[in-house]
Amino acid sequence: MKNPDKTEQIEIDMLLETIYRQRGYDFRNYARASLERRVRTQMDSFGLKYISELIPYMLYDDATFDSFLRNMSITVTDMFRDPHFFKALRTQVIPNFAALPYIKIWCAGCATGEEVYSLAIILKEVGLYDRCQIYATDYNTNSLDIAKNGQYPLDKMKQFITNYNKAGGNKIFGDYYHARYNFVKLHKGIREKIVFSHHNLVSDSVFGEMNLILCRNVLIYFNQILQNRVFTLFNESLANGGFLCLGTRESLEFSSLEPLYKKELVKQKIFRKK
Amino acid sequence: MTQQEKNYKTIVIGVSAGGLEALSTILPALPQDFSMAVAVVQHMKEDGDNYLPEYLNRKCRLNVLEAKEKYSLKSGSIYIAPPGYHLLIERDFTLSLTVDPPVCYSRPSIDVLFETAADAYGQSLIGVVLTGANIDGSKGLKKIRKKGGLAIVQKPDTAEAQAMPSSAIEIAGADHILPLTGIGPFLKELGRIK
Ligand SMILES: C[S@@+](CC[C@H](N)C(=O)[O-])C[C@H]1O[C@@H](n2cnc3c(N)ncnc32)[C@H](O)[C@@H]1O
Numbered sequence: 295m296k297n298p299d300k301t302e303q304i305e306i307d308m309l310l311e312t313i314y315r316q317r318g319y320d321f322r323n324y325a326r327a328s329l330e331r332r333v334r335t336q337m338d339s340f341g342l343k344y345i346s347e348l349i350p351y352m353l354y355d356d357a358t359f360d361s362f363l364r365n366m367s368i369t370v371t372d373m374f375r376d377p378h379f380f381k382a383l384r385t386q387v388i389p390n391f392a393a394l395p396y397i398k399i400w401c402a403g404c405a406t407g408e409e410v411y412s413l414a415i416i417l418k419e420v421g422l423y424d425r426c427q428i429y430a431t432d433y434n435t436n437s438l439d440i441a442k443n444g445q446y447p448l449d450k451m452k453q454f455i456t457n458y459n460k461a462g463g464n465k466i467f468g469d470y471y472h473a474r475y476n477f478v479k480l481h482k483g484i485r486e487k488i489v490f491s492h493h494n495l496v497s498d499s500v501f502g503e504m505n506l507i508l509c510r511n512v513l514i515y516f517n518q519i520l521q522n523r524v525f526t527l528f529n530e531s532l533a534n535g536g537f538l539c540l541g542t543r544e545s546l547e548f549s550s551l552e553p554l555y556k557k558e559l560v561k562q563k564i565f566r567k568k
Numbered sequence: 569m570t571q572q573e574k575n576y577k578t579i580v581i582g583v584s585a586g587g588l589e590a591l592s593t594i595l596p597a598l599p600q601d602f603s604m605a606v607a608v609v610q611h612m613k614e615d616g617d618n619y620l621p622e623y624l625n626r627k628c629r630l631n632v633l634e635a636k637e638k639y640s641l642k643s644g645s646i647y648i649a650p651p652g653y654h655l656l657i658e659r660d661f662t663l664s665l666t667v668d669p670p671v672c673y674s675r676p677s678i679d680v681l682f683e684t685a686a687d688a689y690g691q692s693l694i695g696v697v698l699t700g701a702n703i704d705g706s707k708g709l710k711k712i713r714k715k716g717g718l719a720i721v722q723k724p725d726t727a728e729a730q731a732m733p734s735s736a737i738e739i740a741g742a743d744h745i746l747p748l749t750g751i752g753p754f755l756k757e758l759g760r761i762k
Pocket of ligand 1: 367368369370371372375385402403404405406409431433434437493494496497509510511512515542667
């Protein structure tokens with residue numbers, strides 16, 4: 295007897311294999327349950343009955359593939375998300391950089407940019423921004439375009455300002471942007487040291503000698519194999535004594551690299567390379 | 569196979585408004601040698617501290633902890649979803665967390681936990697919908713039943729907020745509709761059979 299569950303697993307495997315071989319995007323080692331949910335949602339929105347019916351689109355139809363890819367990436371983010379984390383970053387991590395002539399930072403999985411701009415604002419306020427070079431990367435080109443533009447809906451500002459204040463911000467947040475109709479655009483002074491670029495954590499290579507790597511709420515979407523790959527990538531990209539910051543519910547616990555790191559701030563998930 | 573002979577492995581519980589009392593009534597009834605794992609979604613403010621695991625741990629014989637990603641579900645442990653994250657169960661019976669957008673205005677969402685748990689456990693799953701003021705959990709409970717799992721819903725007139733159990737009964741139906749005080753002892757019985 296055919297087992298519908300097993301059949302569906304075969305279909306998903308075939309879909310991911312097709313996307314990988316035809317399009318070069320490798321989702322095979324993403325955490326499976328949430329990926330399945332997203333695939334099913336897309337199947338429903340296309341009005342399809344079987345997951346395998348998505349396969350021809352992945353093979354032949356560029357526009358549909360692009361929209362599929364966009365929907366596979368969860369870009370949910372905020373400015374100063376988890377204010378306690380940003381406060382710790384400001385008061386306990388960034389002061390370590392004061393003596394450096396040059397500070398290199400990588401924000402991996404930056405989504406639409408809110409997180410890296412939050413970091414830029416902190417660096418500005420503590421007077422270190424001019425010495426920074428910040429790389430912000432994601433594999434979603436659509437969100438990178440939004441990030442580069444640095445323009446956000448006005449109605450999100452209230453939440454951002456609350457977070458900013460909780461994170462220890464001591465200036466007037468409104469001084470960092472100007473309002474245009476229903477949007478606000480961040481000032482050039484905040485954007486100038488950030489280079490946004492396309493980088494896929496699954497397949498692309500290291501960035502050199504970083505003093506700080508932020509990769510928050512990205513690794514939860516990966517299985518253990520892929521998490522380990524990415525931790526290795528970060529380890530090779532970090533300077534000695536450099537900091538690695540993960541999301542509030544992420545950890546190095548299952549990684550063989552854990553012994554190489556000092557748990558600098560346990561609750562904030564800030565690790566320091568020994 | 570009768571229901572009593574089924575080998576249930578895991579219980580998923582969804583609860584919203586009135587949850588603290590409901591969980592404090594049900595979970596302490598589970599005995600030390602309980603044979604199932606329990607995963608709980610309690611709706612709560614996203615940026616709050618998660619006091620719930622510690623609070624319940626003091627009241628329960630079983631170990632209550634916050635659900636962490638990649639942890640394997642163990643029988644006799646109770647896992648509570650962290651605020652601001654969806655909790656999912658993988659087919660290899662490990663836990664996953666995501667920051668996907670809210671479902672039914674909720675993150676964690678009961679539907680997300682229930683639907684992924686149904687995929688992972690099929691007929692060896694028990695779903696429980698308790699008090700609450702929205703409709704989260706109804707779709708998930710429906711899927712649990714479709715996959716052969718057991719559905720238990722709190723009797724609405726014993727719920728602090730009736731909307732959630734009422735909606736579950738209407739949309740998914742239930743194998744058992746029990747008063748709040750009856751649920752713990754009933755689960756205890758089901759957890760005895762091996
Ligand atoms: C939930 S967002 C996190 C945004 C931000 N770091 C934060 O914590 O607010 C996850 C981001 O990871 C990105 N991502 C997922 N897989 C990736 C990959 N293989 N390489 C690079 N970025 C990836 C997604 O495109 C998305 O923008």
